[in-house]
Amino acid sequence: MKLYHLAIALLATATLAIAAPEVGKPAPAFTLTDSNGKSHSLSDFEGKFVVLEWVNFGCPFVKKFYDSGEMQKLQEKHTGSDVVWLSICSSAEGKQGFHTPEELQAKLERVGYNGSGYLLDSDGAVGKAYEARTTPEMFVIDPKGVLVYKGAIDDKPTPNAEDIADAKNYVDAAITEAKAGSPVTKAETKSYGCSVKY
Amino acid sequence: MNKSWLAPLLIACFFGGVARPLAAQVLDGKTLVEAELVANTEGIVPGQTFYVGLRLRMAPGWHTYWQYSGDAGIPTTIAWELPEGFGAGPIEWPMPTAKLEPGDIEVYGYSGEVLLLVAIQPPPDLVVGSEVTIRGNASWLVCEAICIPGNAELSITLPVISTAPKSQNAEFDFWQRRVPSADPPPFSIQWEQSAKGLSGRVLSDATLNSVRFFPLPVENQPVGHPSVTEEGGESIIRVDAVAPLRGVVAAEVGGEERAWLVVADADDAMAASSQGFPPLWQALLYGFLGGIILNLMPCVLPVISLKVFGFIRQAGADPRRIFLHGAAFSGGIFLWFLGLGAVIVALKASGSEVTWAFQFQNPAFILTIAAIVFVFALNLCGVFEMTLPGKAVGTMSDLSGQEGYSGSFFQGVFATLLATPCTGPFLGTALGFAFSQPSAVVMAMFGSIALGMASPYLLLSARSEWMKFLPKPGAWMEKLKQFMAFPLFATLLWLLSILGGQKGIDGILWASAFFLCLGLSVWIYGAFCTPVSSVRTRAIAIVLALLIAVGGGWFFIGGGFANAASPSASTNTKSGIQWESFSQARLDELLAAGTPVFVDFTADWCITCKFNERTAINVPAVRALINEMGIVPIKADWTNSNPEITATLKRFGRVGVPFYVIYPAGRADDPITLPEILTESMVLDALKKAR
Numbered sequence: 001m002k003l004y005h006l007a008i009a010l011l012a013t014a015t016l017a018i019a020a021p022e023v024g025k026p027a028p029a030f031t032l033t034d035s036n037g038k039s040h041s042l043s044d045f046e047g048k049f050v051v052l053e054w055v056n057f058g059c060p061f062v063k064k065f066y067d068s069g070e071m072q073k074l075q076e077k078h079t080g081s082d083v084v085w086l087s088i089c090s091s092a093e094g095k096q097g098f099h100t101p102e103e104l105q106a107k108l109e110r111v112g113y114n115g116s117g118y119l120l121d122s123d124g125a126v127g128k129a130y131e132a133r134t135t136p137e138m139f140v141i142d143p144k145g146v147l148v149y150k151g152a153i154d155d156k157p158t159p160n161a162e163d164i165a166d167a168k169n170y171v172d173a174a175i176t177e178a179k180a181g182s183p184v185t186k187a188e189t190k191s192y193g194c195s196v197k198y
Numbered sequence: 199m200n201k202s203w204l205a206p207l208l209i210a211c212f213f214g215g216v217a218r219p220l221a222a223q224v225l226d227g228k229t230l231v232e233a234e235l236v237a238n239t240e241g242i243v244p245g246q247t248f249y250v251g252l253r254l255r256m257a258p259g260w261h262t263y264w265q266y267s268g269d270a271g272i273p274t275t276i277a278w279e280l281p282e283g284f285g286a287g288p289i290e291w292p293m294p295t296a297k298l299e300p301g302d303i304e305v306y307g308y309s310g311e312v313l314l315l316v317a318i319q320p321p322p323d324l325v326v327g328s329e330v331t332i333r334g335n336a337s338w339l340v341c342e343a344i345c346i347p348g349n350a351e352l353s354i355t356l357p358v359i360s361t362a363p364k365s366q367n368a369e370f371d372f373w374q375r376r377v378p379s380a381d382p383p384p385f386s387i388q389w390e391q392s393a394k395g396l397s398g399r400v401l402s403d404a405t406l407n408s409v410r411f412f413p414l415p416v417e418n419q420p421v422g423h424p425s426v427t428e429e430g431g432e433s434i435i436r437v438d439a440v441a442p443l444r445g446v447v448a449a450e451v452g453g454e455e456r457a458w459l460v461v462a463d464a465d466d467a468m469a470a471s472s473q474g475f476p477p478l479w480q481a482l483l484y485g486f487l488g489g490i491i492l493n494l495m496p497c498v499l500p501v502i503s504l505k506v507f508g509f510i511r512q513a514g515a516d517p518r519r520i521f522l523h524g525a526a527f528s529g530g531i532f533l534w535f536l537g538l539g540a541v542i543v544a545l546k547a548s549g550s551e552v553t554w555a556f557q558f559q560n561p562a563f564i565l566t567i568a569a570i571v572f573v574f575a576l577n578l579c580g581v582f583e584m585t586l587p588g589k590a591v592g593t594m595s596d597l598s599g600q601e602g603y604s605g606s607f608f609q610g611v612f613a614t615l616l617a618t619p620c621t622g623p624f625l626g627t628a629l630g631f632a633f634s635q636p637s638a639v640v641m642a643m644f645g646s647i648a649l650g651m652a653s654p655y656l657l658l659s660a661r662s663e664w665m666k667f668l669p670k671p672g673a674w675m676e677k678l679k680q681f682m683a684f685p686l687f688a689t690l691l692w693l694l695s696i697l698g699g700q701k702g703i704d705g706i707l708w709a710s711a712f713f714l715c716l717g718l719s720v721w722i723y724g725a726f727c728t729p730v731s732s733v734r735t736r737a738i739a740i741v742l743a744l745l746i747a748v749g750g751g752w753f754f755i756g757g758g759f760a761n762a763a764s765p766s767a768s769t770n771t772k773s774g775i776q777w778e779s780f781s782q783a784r785l786d787e788l789l790a791a792g793t794p795v796f797v798d799f800t801a802d803w804c805i806t807c808k809f810n811e812r813t814a815i816n817v818p819a820v821r822a823l824i825n826e827m828g829i830v831p832i833k834a835d836w837t838n839s840n841p842e843i844t845a846t847l848k849r850f851g852r853v854g855v856p857f858y859v860i861y862p863a864g865r866a867d868d869p870i871t872l873p874e875i876l877t878e879s880m881v882l883d884a885l886k887k888a889r
Contacts, residue, residue: 060339060347092300096344124301133269133303151418157272159339159347189418194345195270198301 021130023187027139027147028129032088032119035104040086040117047143049083049175053115053153054127056089056097056135057107059194060159065136066111068161075114078175082143085115090127095197097135098122124198134193140174140184149174151189221350223340230257231340235332235352236313238370241359242330245322245838247803248362249370250354251313252276252289252336260342261309264294266414268305272339274314278853279333283321285836285844286854287804288874290315292376293448293457294412304423306412313373317803319836319854324358331355376455378446380809383458387435387447395422395438396462400447403639407450409433414444414459416875437462442877444813459805461813461877481639482646488624489650491682495620496675498651501613503668506658509606517660524659526603528652530610532645538625539644543637561700565709565755568693572713573720574622575686578679581717582724584622614651620679621651624686701759708758715750719743775821780834782842789866794829794888799847799857802837806874807856814876823885829860862888 021028027050031041042050053071056062065071075085091097099107101120108118121127130139130150140149154167174184223231232255239248254262254274263271278286291314294306318332337349385402400409411424422438424445437443441463448457492498505527513519577584597608614621628643658665698706719742726739778784780797788795798815800807814820824831834843836855847857850871858872858881870884 058344060345090301128301131302133301158337159272188420190415190420192272193270194341195299195303195305196301197343198299198303 021139021147021150023147023150023184025147026145027141028126030126030129032121032126034117034119035101035108037101038117040119042141042145045084046145048081049078049143049178050141051078051083051085051171051175052130052139052141053085053087054090054130054132054135054137054196055087055118056091056194056197057099057111058096059135061193062135064159064161064164065153068164069112070161070164071136072112072114074169074171078171079114079116082179083175084117087113087115087118088121088126088132089118090121090124090132091197092124093122097197124196127196127198132196134191135196136193137191137196138171140171140178142178148178148184149187150191151186152191155189157192219352219354221352223346223348223350225346228257230260230346231255231262231338231348233336233338233348233350233352235334235354236369237354237356238367239356239362240365241357241362242320242324243359243362244320244324244326246362247317247319249315249374250318250332250334251315251370251373252334252352253311253313254308254338255311256309256340259309260340261297261305261307262312262338262340263305263307264412265289265291266306266412267339268296268307269303270299271305271307271341271345274336274338276314276316277335277337278316279335280318280853281330281332283323283841283844284330284332284853285319285801285847287317287319287801288806288854288856290317290374290377290805292373293378293446293455296410296412298423302423313369315370315373315377317801319801319803320358321841322838326358326360328358329355330358376457377805378448378457378459380459380805380812383447383460384451385447385449387460387462389441389462391441395436396441396443397437398435398462400433400435404451406433408448409435410448411435411437412446412448413437413439414446414875415439416444416877416880417873419443442879444875444877459809463878481643485628485643485646486650488628489647490653492617492621492624492647492651493654494669494675494678495617495682496671496679497617497620498613499669499675500671501616502654502658503665505609505613505655506662506665508609509659510662512602512606517662520662521656521659522603523606524655526606527610527613527655527659528648530607530612531614531652531655532610532648533607534611534614535644535648535651536641539641542640546637546640561697561705561759564693564697564700565712565759568690568697568709569713569716571686571690571693572716574624575683575690576717576720576724577622578683578686580676580680581721582727584618610652610655624682705759708754712750712754712759715746715754719746719750722746775816775824775831777831777833780832780840780843780846782846785832785846788830789861792864792866794827794863795832795859795861796824796829796885796888797832797834797846797859797861799834799836799843799852799855799859801835801855804855810856810876814878814881817878819878820881820885823882827885827889829885829888860884860888 027042029042031039033039057066062071065074079085089097089099104118104120119126136153138149138151138153139147142148149170151170153171154164154169156163156167170186170189173186177184219236220232220234222229223233232253234253234255236251236253237248238251242248252274256262263273265273267273274289276289280286292308292312294308297305297307299305320330324330331353332355333351333353335349335351337347339345339347384404385400385406387398387400389396389398398411400406409426411426413421413424415421420439421443424435424437426433426435428434435447437445439462443462445460445462446457447460448455450456493502506524509520509523509527513523576582597605597612618625625647628647654668658668694706694709697709701709722739723743727736727743731739777798785795785797798807798811800811802808823829834840834846836843847853847855850857850859856874858876860870860872862868862870870887872880872884
């Protein structure tokens with residue numbers, strides 16, 4: 001029995017490793033627990049658009065969007081029957097951005113979090129599978145599980161909230177274009193932000 | 199005393215946002231970054247470019263970012279507020295260090311301290327004695343385990359003076375040396391593109407230690423983490439990216455950290471710095487052959503059989519002893535040549551290796567070698583003779599009069615010395631080229647020449663019956679000597695062609711005019727300064743020869759040659775882009791007619807501008823597209839302040855160069871602008887949109 005479990009585990013990790021995040025290809029599968037202790041897998045959301053937002057509340061570039069309320073607005077806009085917004089924190093224990101589920105419940109309430117779920121990835125496995133390097137870093141996955149966007153949240157790589165208004169939001173554009181059935185024009189951009197604290 | 203005004207004043211100063219030269223970024227009572235604006239001059243000379251630097255002093259463990267920050271972080275920016283008529287160039291970034299963070303994250307930046315340099319161009323109409331304040335708003339991101347954005351409103355005030363003091367600013371010199379140079383580097387890289395990315399073999403004559411590559415991708419160009427490995431004595435740079443990729447190669451050369459801008463393009467290898475020198479084995483072969491041919495010179499050939507007979511006489515009939523005499527004689531020849539090689543190596547050691555390897559980029563060096571080659575060729579033609587000083591001949595004669603092997607040894611040295619009038623020209627030329635080669639190659643070359651020269655003695659002393667195969671001396675030797683002048687003239691032609699690439703047709707003409715004077719003065723020396731002419735004749739001849747040579751040099755070289763522009767700078771080369779000078783009137787006229795226009799805002803003191811022009815604009819594909827589409831190329835040269843250009847830049851919200859604007863045909867109100875870092879494909883794509 002143990003050998004069987006080991007084999008499955010190895011196979012699972014292997015699939016995780018093989019599926020590198022390439023636009024146009026299926027996005028890497030994952031299973032993570034959220035701040036309420038509930039487990040979610042990517043496959044749970046088949047048939048819906050999935051937005052992945054790499055987050056670290058201490059990073060000035062993440063604060064740019066949360067302190068100004070802009071991230072919460074985006075989350076509200078893009079959650080519903082057909083879109084799911086998941087925030088993933090890959091900060092290792094003891095590093096900036098890491099919070100326990102108890103801390104998170106209070107924090108998410110305080111910032112007015114509007115996403116579908118805040119997932120904890122403290123061993124960094126999912127972050128590394130997606131090659132997430134900065135916070136924020138955004139991924140958009142279509143209802144068939146194919147990655148259609150990866151990269152920056154917008155085109156103004158600064159920590160200043162004043163720059164959000166004039167910036168072109170790549171996530172907005174990707175979801176709008178993908179929903180309309182047209183190819184995403186800016187499908188891959190260089191993300192900006194603090195490094196993920198693995 | 200009533201001090202009620204003091205507190206409000208102090209508070210006002212604290213909050214008034216008065217720009218200061220120095221500002222500190224503090225977190226929880228600890229200073230993370232101290233930012234200061236400094237200048238490399240005590241005063242501003244109207245119209246003369248100077249440098250301002252943003253000095254960032256970071257707390258230990260904290261770092262700020264480079265021009266390309268890497269996987270995370272953002273580069274430092276400076277927004278300038280310049281007085282009327284002033285312009286600023288882009289930040290000149292010293293070479294960074296790479297930092298690897300957990301999760302395979304690599305960033306490029308600075309720790310400790312860094313000075314970010316910016317060229318400032320003042321207008322020519324400043325009033326001497328007035329003061330000028332330059333303001334800059336610097337923004338950066340400083341990180342340790344966490345990141346904190348910082349910014350500072352800085353200013354620097356300088357007086358306007360009439361002439362700049364010639365003092366060196368050590369701090370600016372240090373950091374300027376660490377800014378990547380846009381000059382051709384002392385290496386070439388052969389790039390290859392594969393599915394795994396780019397790989398480049400670094401080929402160099404100089405010794406490069408600790409080679410590093412820092413990428414400079416254009417917006418959204420994906421690039422992996424570069425790695426450099428040593429394979430078979432060569433450095434191989436690997437980076438997961440698609441050509442073309444700009445970047446910086448840093449290395450320790452000649453004991454100094456230097457860096458160069460490069461473009462990784464798999465299509466064409468970068469121009470080699472060694473101007474096509476033959477590989478080592480070829481050089482050695484030529485040296486050996488050259489040494490053999492030297493034996494045919496009038497001063498050498500008659501001596502060979504005499505010397506060998508001398509060995510036979512001394513050694514009696516014992517073949518072994520005959521050969522040993524021959525070997526000793528050859529030893530003397532080797533001493534002479536290897537000694538010459540050692541002198542060159544010692545001279546080279548006095549300058550850094552990089553300097554010597556660079557010499558073939560330097561027109562003055564090429565000119566000097568060409569002059570020497572020309573004079574030597576004239577010597578072979580018989581225009582003048584070279585004579586040896588009497589004292590040297592006397593000493594050598596005594597030494598070689600000794601019997602035994604040591605006598606033969608010194609005879610070898612003496613014979614080679616005596617052969618100098620004939621062999622001098624070739625040795626002189628070889629000496630000149632030797633300067634640009636590494637020390638090991640120099641010694642090897644001279645060794646092979648020595649071997650070539652010594653080979654008849656070795657062969658004939660081993661088998662004295664072969665002497666019957668020796669050519670008989672005769673008048674033909676003088677003709678051979680004259681004939682040998684022609685390979686030297688061919689070398690001169692080759693050197694002139696290199697000079698032409700550097701200084702254009704004008705450069706070749708001025709240099710040739712100088713050579714004409716040199717030839718005349720050398721003829722005067724040769725014709726009138728002979729051992730049989732009177733002292734008075736000799737004195738007049740020498741004075742006249744010197745006058746003509748120096749006069750020709752001063753007039754043709756100092757005047758004409760020095761001012762000859764390099765071909766790429768001239769606006770009228772047939773194969774180059776036919777740039778028009780910028781003028782607002784002309785631009786308006788073209789736009790009104792609906793013509794597509796490409797404006798290149800550049801300046802001589804802007805390294806990035808020059809690099810962009812060389813690698814992304816003055817390239818065949820762009821030239822062809824410009825011609826085909828009928829785009830009018832305009833160069834807005836801002837080297838000397840130009841109010842029209844300044845006004846145009848301002849309209850686009852810019853204070854400096856580089857800057858590129860493309861006005862599409864018939865859509866002048868919708869111009870396309872290009873960013874600071876250009877690649878050929880970016881320019882091509884943008885130009886295509888101008889239809």
